[in-house]
Amino acid sequence: MSGFDKVVTSYEEAMAGLEDNMTVIAGGFGLCGIPEGLIAQIQKMGTKGLTVASNNCGVDDFGLGLLLPNRQIKKIIASYVGENAEFERQMMAGELEVQLTPQGTLAEQMRAGGAGIPAFFTATGVGTPVAEGKEERNINGRDYILEESLTGDFAIVKAWKADRYGNLVFRHTARNFNPMAATAGKITVVEVEEIVEPGELDPNEIHTPGIYVNRLIKGNFEKRIEQRTVRSA
């Protein structure tokens, strides 16, 4: 294939180059749309001192929670955390730095990071603990704070389908933070359910163009559900 073929065949290759103290941007919302195999690989590698930006931090035995027992995460930037006991313990003990960020600000920070926008003003967080130490400015009669963008040494992303060139399609609400994360990594690694040949995806329906993707791997997903909620048929 061509120089645009992003497919790798092993998780070792997928995460090669990840080193201690790097920053990782991760897609996913709760356990929905998370790159399960890439997280497992980081656990296996035992990389330490990571700063992780992700909306959540998984549960005790799944998702990013897997990186907690061996203290691989030094700092987490997230909007909602603490769905697991080990996280709580490490946070309370001061072993884990937690930077809480409003969900929309976090999403926009990742987008801005990928888009060459170093900082933007937002009304979110004005007058709250989030505003501490940040510039506040009144623009056209309303108060805003200045938020800086986020980028990572690595971005780990979960998509539904991809072609070999790294063009991505997401499915349902498993899209969530994944498209922004994909733009914000120096090296962006994507784990997908299905890889097709270039030309098989409708160019109009591609959610993330392959230019953002460095490595692509086909994964097997457990897709655990956090809140299984049903109605009677």
Add this chain to the structure above:
Amino acid sequence: MSGFDKVVTSYEEAMAGLEDNMTVIAGGFGLCGIPEGLIAQIQKMGTKGLTVASNNCGVDDFGLGLLLPNRQIKKIIASYVGENAEFERQMMAGELEVQLTPQGTLAEQMRAGGAGIPAFFTATGVGTPVAEGKEERNINGRDYILEESLTGDFAIVKAWKADRYGNLVFRHTARNFNPMAATAGKITVVEVEEIVEPGELDPNEIHTPGIYVNRLIKGNFEKRIEQRTVRSA
């Protein structure tokens, strides 16, 4: 139908409420993906003193150029203009105010306007005439200028397909500025080639959710080509 049915059946209804001295955000790149019938309606209404934000300003007898002969445009915010003689005449005579804005900044300003971001930093335009009067700031070792967002009293948009709820799908490079324009209008009016029933579009493939759309009209498009360029078969 329900309160989500955005379809109107006349151009009068589509552009009702447009008044002198309002700001209009327009989708389109050159003559590609422009809301032809909505522009024609503005010409017919004779609304004057308009501020128009659009990447270009059409040609002498098509697109936004149609609003020039009767001096309906007071100010144009665009990245590339002057494809027509009347535009040139009015600009040179000082009858038409032209605010040149880099194409990427213009696109981002519309997106920011729709997204509640009043201003953002960008490297584009640093040290150029575009930077005049704007705040310059060094962030992490690089110089940026602060750009404010754009919103309009009206946004006029061209899409390919829509369902009656205003969910939009664009086609090929006729997408261009249209999705951002759609988010930036107090009243967003969309002219489309085909209207289908809600549920007929795949929710994963909708480019612009109906929440941004106030009125929807089926148009007939000439789709004029500016630079017809072919190779031999």
Add this chain to the structure above:
Amino acid sequence: MALTREQLAKRVAQELQDGYYVNLGIGIPTLVANYVPEGMEVMLQSENGLLGMGQFPTEDEIDADLINAGKQTVTMAKGASLFDSATSFAMIRGGHVDLTVLGAFEVDVNGNIASYMIPGKLIKGMGGAMDLVAGADNIIVTMTHASKHGVSKLLSNCSLPLTGRGCIKKVLTDLAYIEIKEGKFHLLERAPGVSVQQIIELTAGELVVPENVPEMNI
């Protein structure tokens, strides 16, 4: 009688209008979806990337790729659309959602709201709440008027860290429907069987009481 959770939801539902795009927070707000008036359609926004949230799935319909902001499995309504989180919050922060309903620990006479953090207790985070209160023009806060111990949650100044500053104008408690303007609470309605006196006693911030305070019609 103080309103039940269901009655709170019913009262909020009276504020809906046909064609509204609505974001409902976790808890009581979620129940509002059950009381959309007959012949009216609203579309529910779930900030994890879904506009047009449907009911919970049947066993057969469950799809791990389709959840709401509370991480519950859901379905899509007719005319739904899906998008990424940046787009979702662009929608919210850009003021495109017609009505936001969410809970709180405290609100005050200046429209401040505290809803995500009790210092000393485990802090789970604000999720999308700060974006929702900053982005929406039309917000209804639902909460109990006072704690179990009779401590008012309608204050002169919020005591807890804020979720948003000066952004709340309407509060529905189990006792009263209250508007916030000009630095004061204004009593609009009282719950059936609840006296104005009871409300005054349980409202710590300055409360303006008109001559007639109608009972809610639920």
Add this chain to the structure above:
Amino acid sequence: MALTREQLAKRVAQELQDGYYVNLGIGIPTLVANYVPEGMEVMLQSENGLLGMGQFPTEDEIDADLINAGKQTVTMAKGASLFDSATSFAMIRGGHVDLTVLGAFEVDVNGNIASYMIPGKLIKGMGGAMDLVAGADNIIVTMTHASKHGVSKLLSNCSLPLTGRGCIKKVLTDLAYIEIKEGKFHLLERAPGVSVQQIIELTAGELVVPENVPEMNI
């Protein structure tokens, strides 16, 4: 002999690498696409919203909805993707394009570029040029070394309004291939048959000339 337009394009094409995403400006840069080395694939970005631009269409293939940034009808290559203008410039401004090739009126020893505006003449606008020069790390400017009247376009200070400040590191003219660093032009290569003396005479800004200046291999 000064390079022809085609030779300029050929020389630029030597800077391509397999798997490069490339944005080619209007004019000479566009011609680069014709000289992609055998066995190498590059993908062309068109800033109006297309990654993977193909060749011009046949009469039968013409589609008014598919144009490039120069407003010419085009086709899509295999593996192409389409997106809106904000996404397109997020790609450009975020530094994701591997190589940008564009023309200019002037460049100077500090890497400034002037390419869109001649005061007193009709000003058509910068289009996407300011975004492209600010967003890319790897830019090649192609232009003639001097005007028809022998006035150098490689200056100590650009005389025209800038398109970008301090962003140009490589310039290919019809006479020379030049690198800009530490406030000076550095002569890397000369066009076949062009003498170093000729280049020195037509370069107004400070030019560092190494002992050996190889001829371009075209």
